Amino acid sequence: MLILIARRLVGAIFALWGIATLVFVLLRVLPGDPARTILAASGASETAITQARQQMGLDEALPIQYSRYLWNLARGDLGRSLFSNRPVLLTLAEQLPSTFELAVAALTITIVLGLGLGVLAALYVGSWVDRVTVGIAVLGVSTPLFWSGLLLIWLFSLALRWLPASGAGSWRHLIMPATLLGFVGAAPLARLIRSNLLTALQADYITVARSKGLPEALVLLRHALRNALLPSLNLIGLQAGFLLGGAVVTETVFARPGLGRVVVDAILWKDLPVVQGAVLLVASTYVVINLGVDLIAMVLDPRQRES
Amino acid sequence: MIPLRVIWKLILLALLTLVVGVAGHVDGGYLTTAYALLVQHEATLFYGLTLSPSGIDPHVNASSELGIPLRSVYDTLVYRTGRSPEEVQQFVPGLAESWEVSQDGLVYTFHLRRGVKFHDGSPFNAAAVKVNLERIVDPAIKSQKAAFLLGPFRSVEVRDEYTVAIHLSAPYAPLLDSLSQVYLGMAAPQSLARWGVDYQFHQVGTGPFRFEEYMPNDYLTIVRNDAYAWGPRIYAHQGPAHLERVVFRFFTDPAGRAIALQAGDVHVMGEIPPTDAKRLQQDERFAIIPVPIPGQSLGLILNTQRPPLDDVRVRRALLFATNREEIVQAIFGGFSPAATGPLTSATFGYVEMPATLVRFDPTEAVRLLEEAGYVDIDGDGVRERAGQPLLLDAVLMTWGSLPEVAQLLQSQWKVVGVQLQLRTLTYPAALEVARTGDYHLIPQNYAGSDPDLLHTYYHSTSAFNWSRVSDAVLDDLLERARQVSDPAVRAKLYAQAQERIMELVLLIPIRDPVNLNGVSARVQGLRFDAQGWFPILHDVQLQ
Numbered sequence: 113m114l115i116l117i118a119r120r121l122v123g124a125i126f127a128l129w130g131i132a133t134l135v136f137v138l139l140r141v142l143p144g145d146p147a148r149t150i151l152a153a154s155g156a157s158e159t160a161i162t163q164a165r166q167q168m169g170l171d172e173a174l175p176i177q178y179s180r181y182l183w184n185l186a187r188g189d190l191g192r193s194l195f196s197n198r199p200v201l202l203t204l205a206e207q208l209p210s211t212f213e214l215a216v217a218a219l220t221i222t223i224v225l226g227l228g229l230g231v232l233a234a235l236y237v238g239s240w241v242d243r244v245t246v247g248i249a250v251l252g253v254s255t256p257l258f259w260s261g262l263l264l265i266w267l268f269s270l271a272l273r274w275l276p277a278s279g280a281g282s283w284r285h286l287i288m289p290a291t292l293l294g295f296v297g298a299a300p301l302a303r304l305i306r307s308n309l310l311t312a313l314q315a316d317y318i319t320v321a322r323s324k325g326l327p328e329a330l331v332l333l334r335h336a337l338r339n340a341l342l343p344s345l346n347l348i349g350l351q352a353g354f355l356l357g358g359a360v361v362t363e364t365v366f367a368r369p370g371l372g373r374v375v376v377d378a379i380l381w382k383d384l385p386v387v388q389g390a391v392l393l394v395a396s397t398y399v400v401i402n403l404g405v406d407l408i409a410m411v412l413d414p415r416q417r418e419s
Numbered sequence: 420m421i422p423l424r425v426i427w428k429l430i431l432l433a434l435l436t437l438v439v440g441v442a443g444h445v446d447g448g449y450l451t452t453a454y455a456l457l458v459q460h461e462a463t464l465f466y467g468l469t470l471s472p473s474g475i476d477p478h479v480n481a482s483s484e485l486g487i488p489l490r491s492v493y494d495t496l497v498y499r500t501g502r503s504p505e506e507v508q509q510f511v512p513g514l515a516e517s518w519e520v521s522q523d524g525l526v527y528t529f530h531l532r533r534g535v536k537f538h539d540g541s542p543f544n545a546a547a548v549k550v551n552l553e554r555i556v557d558p559a560i561k562s563q564k565a566a567f568l569l570g571p572f573r574s575v576e577v578r579d580e581y582t583v584a585i586h587l588s589a590p591y592a593p594l595l596d597s598l599s600q601v602y603l604g605m606a607a608p609q610s611l612a613r614w615g616v617d618y619q620f621h622q623v624g625t626g627p628f629r630f631e632e633y634m635p636n637d638y639l640t641i642v643r644n645d646a647y648a649w650g651p652r653i654y655a656h657q658g659p660a661h662l663e664r665v666v667f668r669f670f671t672d673p674a675g676r677a678i679a680l681q682a683g684d685v686h687v688m689g690e691i692p693p694t695d696a697k698r699l700q701q702d703e704r705f706a707i708i709p710v711p712i713p714g715q716s717l718g719l720i721l722n723t724q725r726p727p728l729d730d731v732r733v734r735r736a737l738l739f740a741t742n743r744e745e746i747v748q749a750i751f752g753g754f755s756p757a758a759t760g761p762l763t764s765a766t767f768g769y770v771e772m773p774a775t776l777v778r779f780d781p782t783e784a785v786r787l788l789e790e791a792g793y794v795d796i797d798g799d800g801v802r803e804r805a806g807q808p809l810l811l812d813a814v815l816m817t818w819g820s821l822p823e824v825a826q827l828l829q830s831q832w833k834v835v836g837v838q839l840q841l842r843t844l845t846y847p848a849a850l851e852v853a854r855t856g857d858y859h860l861i862p863q864n865y866a867g868s869d870p871d872l873l874h875t876y877y878h879s880t881s882a883f884n885w886s887r888v889s890d891a892v893l894d895d896l897l898e899r900a901r902q903v904s905d906p907a908v909r910a911k912l913y914a915q916a917q918e919r920i921m922e923l924v925l926l927i928p929i930r931d932p933v934n935l936n937g938v939s940a941r942v943q944g945l946r947f948d949a950q951g952w953f954p955i956l957h958d959v960q961l962q
Binding site (some may be wrong): 141143144145146148149150151152153154155156158160161163164167193195196197198203205207210222258262265266269270273276277278279280281364366367368369370373374377379380381382383400419 | 470471473474475479480481558561563564566568589616619634635636637638661669670671672674675678679681682683684718844845846847848850851852854865872874875881883
């Protein structure tokens with residue numbers, strides 16, 4: 113198993129290198145000159161813009177820029193933001209707690225809600241509970257966040273005045289954005305669990321368990337659900353990555369600080385070092401989470417341990 | 420298994436709670452949460468900004484948003500009075516009690532106020548001014564705006580402890596305006612040296628509020644400077660500010676701004692969308708303070724080098740085919756005056772263009788197009804000349820409601836047989852297109868209290884001459900206006916420059932930008948300075 117983990121880690125480093133290269137190239141293909149963007153409102157002369165570009169090291173040949181970028185990366189130096197002149201690492205790190213808090217809360221809701229609805233729908237298959245659950249799942253997938261977010265704010269902040277409409281810092285601020293984001297993830301999870309559980313419940317070992325006279329709850333929890341959960345693990349892993357990188361809309365609607373907003377702003381303004389750093393950060397998170405998911409799967413599923 | 424009817428009952432119960440809750444609170448209009456209690460705290464003002472600026476050191480960074488909190492942290496050598504066009508805009512003492520300009524316009528001597536202290540306790544004096552100006556022009560800090568505001572700055576000289584002289588290499592009339600802006604605010608040399616690159620998180624000025632804490636994307640707080648006793652005349656009262664603390668928060672989503680204000684999360688919110696502003700006007704708990712922003716009007720600059728816009732008749736036809744009033748009503752809810760030229764009516768030197776130059780006149784537009792040889796031969800609704808259809812390419816950005824404006828233009832110009840294609844790009848990409856000249860129309864929308872920004876956008880040698888005009892008359896006017904120090908003479912020169920720009924039809928003006936501030940009725944005495952964007956928080960009270 114240790115060899116397996118080592119092999120995966122080496123693979124992960126290569127994956128990150130590939131991603132770093134890809135971002136580097138993509139950002140340079142995108143039209144736009146950061147020096148010109150920064151100085152656009154100032155009435156700078158063409159000479160001043162050229163000077164600024166030199167200062168940023170953007171006038172050098174791409175291979176030189178690329179090797180310097182990789183060398184700095186290897187030393188753990190992500191560079192400085194072109195706009196704020198602050199270290200990228202710091203810029204991202206200070207946004208991380210808020211994003212992390214939201215992601216963890218949303219993921220918890222995703223799992224609880226997805227599991228609950230999925231099991232409920234499978235148990236009462238064909239009944240109105242099943243139909244409502246599937247309905248909720250479809251709703252969760254197809255409702256745009258910026259719209260449902262505003263609706264939630266209208267209801268709970270304006271009409272009921274139960275929760276603050278914006279910001280971060282307390283659990284009360286977390287309720288709406290986490291529920292919203294968790295709900296979106298819960299929808300596909302519920303549908304996956306429902307179909308897997310239905311398949312599992314048809315299996316022979318369930319019939320055996322039932323005929324042994326095991327209580328229904330035990331049949332469900334120990335036998336059926338354990339098998340039905342395995343395929344869902346990967347989905348949860350993917351969701352976790354999505355939550356880190358994809359909370360942008362939620363952060364914007366609820367005026368929360370977070371990684372997503374930093375990344376979007378940086379892309380729109382072509383703040384190259386910040387985009388590069390953020391993409392790497394999200395990518396590493398994906399890699400780590402997927403590694404974790406694989407390890408959990410090995411623990412849960414003896415078959416995976418052997419292969 | 421739990422029976423279905425139990426689940427059903429649980430859901431019903433939850434729904435009922437919700438309904439009762441809504442019914443009981445919807446008209447209450449009072450705040451009940453702990454958070455709301457914090458908002459209600461007597462002397463803390465919550466202020467909604469529209470974006471979290473990337474970098475907030477006024478000497479280094481350029482955004483307008485940074486000035487909204489920091490205008491109250493820094494004092495400037497001079498202040499600009501007045502904002503409305505009727506008022507004669509002039510300069511009043513700030514940290515400088517008086518000043519003289521040499522005959523040749525190359526030396527500005529400032530006599531500084533005594534007894535002023537920075538928030539870190541160090542004294543304000545001529546040496547501090549020197550440190551500040553030299554920091555700003557130091558290439559190492561990569562100033563994005565402040566250094567350019569200083570124009571042909573050459574050096575700064577300390578004459579004695581309270582006298583300082585700025586030397587220029589050429590006369591530069593906008594200098595006083597520049598020195599009145601927060602970007603040239605006076606920071607404490609001691610703190611600048613202490614914090615270095617991290618200074619933006621520890622800013623120290625002499626203003627009515629001290630910088631407390633900044634968490635990007637989350638909040639920025641400033642607290643009252645109890646020692647403040649040197650407010651400029653534009654402040655309504657002397658002594659320390661009324662408010663104890665101001666908390667700024669960031670609301671990038673326009674749709675959420677009015678809601679945050681209504682929910683009590685903030686007392687003041689900038690840039691409320693016009694439809695929400697209309698709604699808030701009906702609500703007695705709120706008020707809308709519309710503030711006209713000096714600088715460029717929102718408009719589309721025409722590329723005069725690219726056919727068919729190299730023909731002034733075609734450019735004028737587009738101008739006459741544009742129903743600005745309709746656009747202003749439909750998109751900006753009537754809150755903005757329709758613009759007639761390159762500057763907004765809140766800008767020093769603004770003149771309204773005569774109807775001979777700017778009007779809505781589709782008949783004349785058609786006549787001009789036909790005179791220029793454009794006729795719709797194939798009957799497809801688009802005019803052509805020598806087989807070339809009258810097809811124009813507009814580059815847009817997502818802000819300023821530009822896509823909506825351009826869509827209306829599209830339909831207005833279609834009536835006279837002009838086809839407009841729209842391309843929405845990110846800002847850096849649009850700037851790149853602007854550099855290459857691969858466009859017919861491109862937006863202008865920069866704020867600034869001095870009309871010298873016309874030099875940036877319409878002088879033939881400028882890097883931002885997007886109309887690609889090269890007109891000796893216009894160049895001469897803009898150069899002279901930059902050098903003459905007599906405000907009356909300057910105003911006259913700028914009047915001529917604006918007329919020249921519209922004679923040549925270098926842009927399609929649309930509207931004067933107006934910042935619609937949503938304000939809780941509890942906020943008293945909120946005014947904005949001559950820049951338009953920046954609130955004078957010193958005089959604000961919460962009731």
